[in-house]
Amino acid sequence: MSTPPRQILILGGGFAGVYTARYLEKLLRPEEAAITLVNRENYWVYQPMLPEVISGSIGITNVVSPIRRFCPRTNLVMREVEDIDLKNQVVTTSPGFRPRQLRLQYDHLVIALGSVSNFYGMPGLMENAMPFRTLADAIVLRNHLIHVLEEADVEENPELRAKLLTFVVGGGGFSGVEVMAELNDFVHAVKKNYLRLRDQPHRCVIVQADDRILPEMSETLAAFAHKILRKRGVEVLLGDRLVSATSERAILQSGIEIHCKTLISTVPSAPPPVLRKLDCEKEWGKLLVNTGLELKDYEGRVWALGDCASIKTVAGTRVPPTAQHAIREATTAAINIAASVRGGKRDEFAFEGLGTMGSLGHGAAVAQILGIKLSGLIAWFLWRCIYLMKMPGLNRKVRIATDWLLRLLFPPELAQTKVAPEPSIKKQHFEPGDIVFHQGDLGDNVYVITEGECDVLREQDGSQRLLATLGHGDYFGEMALLSDKTRNATIRARSAMNVLIIPKFDFNSLRENVPAFGDVFSQLAKRRAFAGQQHSGLGSDAGRVDP
C-alpha cells in the first residue's frame, strides 16, 4: 500500500531555500517526502548582519547558522549546482573529492539560487572589485582592510599611502551604505593602534548612480542617512557610477578617477549563469512565476523563489529581493508543495512588506516600519532588537547579544584570519598610462598580453626612453625571473590592456617540466637581450619582439 516518499529538491541555501526546507519538515511527514537541499556552503547567512563581520561587532561564525541544525531532517548536499534538466527532472552538481558529478532526481523542485555579481561591459571590475554577498566575501574584505592598514603603516611613499587609505564602495543602496558605515567605523576604531597612521586621514567614498542614496526608503530618511554619513567623513558621489577599474584606481562614468587599493561593489546583480540555459519564461533573466510561485509549464512540479525569481503579489506589486519577502515566499511554496504531494488548500503570495531598516554604523540607523519613520539612536536600537528577535535559535541569539555586549566594552578585533595566500594564474586589467611594474622592482610575475598594448621604458640618468611597444600575444617580465634580478625596464599600458599574470612559482614549475613552455621564454629573453644591446648598449629585457 505504501508509496515511496516524494523527492523534494531545493536548490540554494539563502533565506528562501532554508525556510522552504524548514516549513516542509513541519508540513510533510518523513514517509511522505524526502527533502534534499543543495548549497555551496553548509550554513545560511543572516544577511542583514553580514556587514557587522567587517568591524568584528559580530563574530565570524555567529552571523551564519548551520543548515543541518536549522533543517535537521533535510539532506544537505554541499556542492554547486551545475545543470538543471527540467524535462528529465534531474539536477547535476559539481564533483567532490572524487571527480564525478552527482545527479539528483526529483519529483518537486524549488529553485532559490539567488543572484550573482554581473560586471559585464565593465573592464577590470571582475578582477578588482570585491563583492559583498557571502560570508567568504566579508572575511576576505575584513582581511584585506587589515592588510592595507598594515601596509600603509610601513609605506614611506605618501601617494601610495593615500591610495592604501582610500576606500570606495560602488552602490548606495542598503548594502552599499551598511558596508561603508561598518568599514568606516572599523578603520576609525583601529587606526589608533597604528603608530604612523594615527594622524593620517583616510578617505571613504560611496558612488551611487541615483540622485540620492537608499532609494529603498523615503526621501527624508535617505537625507538623514546622507547627513550622518557625511558627518562621519564619508563622501557620497551621486549621479555617477563605476565604469572600469584597475588594481590602483576606480574609474567613474563622469571621468572622475579615485586612486584606491580597496574597491567594493554591491551592484549590479544578475541571476546565476546556471539559470541562463533553462528553457522557461523569464523576465530580465529572472524566472517568471505565477502567484503560487510555480514556473509556467511546470506547475505543481517546479517553484522559483528569492532573488532569482520574478514575482508579483496577488495585488500586482513587484516583490523586492529582501529577507522578509523570501521567508514569506518560502511559506507559500512549502504550502503549495505539500498540496501537490497530499492534496489540500493552495496558497497565493500576498505579502506586501512590513517596512525597511538600514544601519548607519554604531549608534545610528534609519527605519520605516508600518508607515512610521524613525532615525538615529532609536532606529538603531530598534534595528538591533528586531533583527536579534528574528534571528532563529537561542544559540545564535545569545552569541550575538554577547558579541554586541563585548563590543561595547572592548575595541574591535584586529587579527587577520587569513589562511596562506595561494598565488595562482589570474587575469588583470590596466587602463592607459598605468604602470604594470617599475624598473628596479622585484620580478614576481610573468605577463601575457591578451588585449591592448604597452610601452617598454628604460629610465636612465633621469630621463625615460621608449624601448619597444608590445601588443596582443606578446609576453613580458620573463627576464627578471629567468635571471633572478630586478626589473630593468618599466612597463606602461598604452591602451586599455588585459593581461594574464603567471606567478613566479607557476612559471618556474612549468618551465622546468614543460620544456616547450620554457623554450618560448628563454628564446624570447635571448632575442631581447640581443635587441637590448643594439638599442642601448646594455643587457636589457625589453627589445622589440619579432612576431
Place this chain on the structure above:
Amino acid sequence: MSTPPRQILILGGGFAGVYTARYLEKLLRPEEAAITLVNRENYWVYQPMLPEVISGSIGITNVVSPIRRFCPRTNLVMREVEDIDLKNQVVTTSPGFRPRQLRLQYDHLVIALGSVSNFYGMPGLMENAMPFRTLADAIVLRNHLIHVLEEADVEENPELRAKLLTFVVGGGGFSGVEVMAELNDFVHAVKKNYLRLRDQPHRCVIVQADDRILPEMSETLAAFAHKILRKRGVEVLLGDRLVSATSERAILQSGIEIHCKTLISTVPSAPPPVLRKLDCEKEWGKLLVNTGLELKDYEGRVWALGDCASIKTVAGTRVPPTAQHAIREATTAAINIAASVRGGKRDEFAFEGLGTMGSLGHGAAVAQILGIKLSGLIAWFLWRCIYLMKMPGLNRKVRIATDWLLRLLFPPELAQTKVAPEPSIKKQHFEPGDIVFHQGDLGDNVYVITEGECDVLREQDGSQRLLATLGHGDYFGEMALLSDKTRNATIRARSAMNVLIIPKFDFNSLRENVPAFGDVFSQLAKRRAFAGQQHSGLGSDAGRVDP
C-alpha cells in the same frame, strides 16, 4: 647632546618575540630605543589554546592577540623575513603591495623565528600532511574536517566514506595528543547532525615514534592519558612513524598503510630556512647562544630565543621549546639589551620550568606542576584556570571565558569559514598502485610527471588492458580537457611518482595565450588519438608517447 634612539629589531612574533618587545617598552624610554618587530601576521597566537579552535570551543580570533595592542609602542612590520645580514646589520623582508623589498637597519637584533615543519626525505608529506602551528593551520584544518564530513554524508561508496572518516595524527607529544583529542571531540559532537553519518564509525589514529605518548611527562601520567584516549576511541600506534603519504593514504615505517583523507603532522620540526644561510655557530641547525642568550661573536648585538635557538640554563639544563620558557627568555634578552643600550646589570638565563600540562579534550587533562601530578577533571579545571590567568589582557580573558561558558550551553559551531578555493598549479605524490584518475572521471587537471612512472589502462567489457607506460617528462590528462569529455583511461602509478598538477582553468588560460604551450598538448593529443586507434580501434587519449 642627544643621541638618536637605538634601533632594536625583533624578528618573529611568537611568545619570545612579543614578550621581548613588551619588556623593552617598559625598560627603555622612546628616546633611548625605537623598537620594530617583523612578523608574518599582525597577531601572536596563544599556542596552548590553539587546538580548541578545531572544535570551536574558542572563537577563531579569541585565541590570538593583536601585537599592536600588546606592544603599543612597537612598530609592527607585517612581512616575511627573507635575509639577515649580520655583518652589515641589515634585515631584508618580503615585498608588500609594491614589489620592493624592505631593508631594516638595526643596532640590536633579536632572532625569535620559531621553527617550521621539515618533511625532508618523506615523500608526499609536504603535499598531504597538514601542519598545526599557526592560526591559519587551525582554520584550514577545521574547514577541512567539515568538508570531509559533508562529503562523507553524500558519498555512496563505503570504502571512500571510511577513508573520509579516518583521521591520522603524526606525533604523540603534547601537540599531537591535544589536536587529536579536540578533533575527536568535534567529530563526535557534530556527527549527529549528519543524517547518514550518525551510525557510521569514525577512526582516529595517533602515530608515535617513541614507546609511549607524551614523552614530556612522567610515565604514569602518560599512561593515564593513553587510557583516556583509548576510552574515547583513539587508536595509538607506538614505535612507528610516518614515512610517506599520498592524498589517500598515510604510510608508516612498519609497512602499515592507513587509508585516510585527513593527515596531520606535528613532527618533525626544523629551524626556518632563512637561518640556514647565517654564518654563526649552530647546534642541529639551531642558533647557539650563551646564557645571556647572545649569539657568539655578536655579543651585545644579536640575541636568539625561542624554538630557533639552542639554549642551556646556567645550571646546564637544555631548555625545551615551550611558552613558559620563551617568556622567561624574553625577560633575560630584554634586560641584556637594555644593559647594552644604557649600561646596567646583565641577566643570565636560569629558569628551570614550573611543570607541564596537556589537555585531553573536554573534561580531562594531565598536569605535573612543581612535582605534583594531577589527572582527569581536576587537571582539566586547573589547565583552564592557569592558561586563562596567563592569557594577557582583560579583553581576551573575558572573551575566552565567555566562549567556554557558551560551549557548555550549546553544541560546537558547524559552519565552514572557507573563502573561495583557488586551485593553482601544485605538486602531488603517488605511491605504487595508486590511481591518479579513473576512466569515466571528469577531466579537471592535466598532469606532468616529474619523477617515476605510471600505467595507462583501459577498462573494457570488465577487463583491464595496459595501453602504455609513461615516465619522467611525459604529460597526461590533456585529452579530457581538450575535448571536454570524461577520462577514457585509468592512470595508475607504477612506481613512487611525483607529478605537477595543472588545473583546468590554468591549463586553458595558458593554452589560449601561450600558443607554444597549447601546441605541445594538442600535438600530443593527436598522436595519442592516432596511436589509440591503432592499439584498440577506438579513439583514445593514451598511446605510447614518442619521446
